[in-house]
Each structure stands twice: as structure tokens, then as C-alpha cells.
Amino acid sequence: MEPYRYECASAEFEELARVISDLFPEQTLFTEQRADDGPAALVAHWLAMRFGSTPKRMTLTMQVTVPALARYRALPVRARGRSYAVLRAFVEAALGSLEEQYASGAAVPREMTIELGDEFA
Numbered sequence: 001m002e003p004y005r006y007e008c009a010s011a012e013f014e015e016l017a018r019v020i021s022d023l024f025p026e027q028t029l030f031t032e033q034r035a036d037d038g039p040a041a042l043v044a045h046w047l048a049m050r051f052g053s054t055p056k057r058m059t060l061t062m063q064v065t066v067p068a069l070a071r072y073r074a075l076p077v078r079a080r081g082r083s084y085a086v087l088r089a090f091v092e093a094a095l096g097s098l099e100e101q102y103a104s105g106a107a108v109p110r111e112m113t114i115e116l117g118d119e120f121a
Contacts, residue, residue: 008032012073013042016062019084020091025049039063039115051098051108060094061113062087064120072121083121090114 003026008014010032017030028046035041041063048058064072072083094114102108 003027005029008042009034013040016042016084016087017044020044020088023088023091023095033061039065040069048098048108051102056108056110058098059111060091061111062091063113063115065115065117068117068120075121086120087116090116 004017004021004024005028006014006017008017008030013032014030021028021030024044024046025048028044031043031045033041033043041061043062044058044060046058047055049055051058072080075083091114094112098108098112
């Protein structure tokens with residue numbers, strides 16, 4: 001059994017989830033959300049143990065703009081490394097922000113959204 005669960009309709013989104021999965025605790029669920037006319041999103045659902053005395057269900061949504069997703073899909077697989085690096089950097093920054101908020105005594109939101117545009121692809 002894999003330590004992470006991937007419920008993505010497309011191979012591209014599962015690939016993106018696998019690129020960042022090690023940043024999350026085991027048992028994290030990655031899903032793909034599609035909007036009819038809006039941006040597609042990769043969503044990570046996990047149970048955070050370090051933001052208080054009780055576990056919190058957390059959700060991080062990574063929305064990719066329509067033009068950026070089209071450019072990403074047009075890239076050959078071997079040329080997607082930059083997009084992976086950008087995604088990892090944004091996710092690391094978001095998780096670091098949550099840890100800083102908790103360390104400073106601020107309330108930690110259970111849901112966060114990252115928007116990926118031109119910098120992604």
C-alpha cells in the first residue's frame with residue numbers, strides 16, 4: 001500500500017501530486033478538481049498533527065490558470081522540471097507560512113489556496 005492516495009482524473013495532475021507528496025505526511029489524499037470554465041486544481045487533504053493539541057483536517061488547493069495549464073500540457077515531459085520546481089517552492093512556502101503562524105500564536109487556517117500562473121509554465 002502506498003503511503004499517499006492519488007485520486008486524479010488526469011495523469012498530469014497525478015504527476016504533479018507525486019512531485020510534492022513528500023512535503024506532506026503519509027496518508028495525504030491528492031485529488032483533482034475541474035471547473036467547467038475556470039482553473040483546474042490539485043488539492044491536498046491531510047491531517048496536521050503539529051498545529052495544536054488535536055489533529056486538524058487541512059486542505060491546500062493549488063489552482064493552475066487555464067493558460068498556464070495549456071502551456072504546461074504543451075511541454076514535453078522532459079521539459080517540465082521548471083514547473084515542478086515552481087510548484088514545490090510555492091507549496092514549501094505555503095506550509096512554512098502555516099508553521100510560522102502557529103509559532104507566533106496566530107490561528108492556523110484549515111484551508112489555503114495557491115494560484116499558479118505564468119511562473120508555473
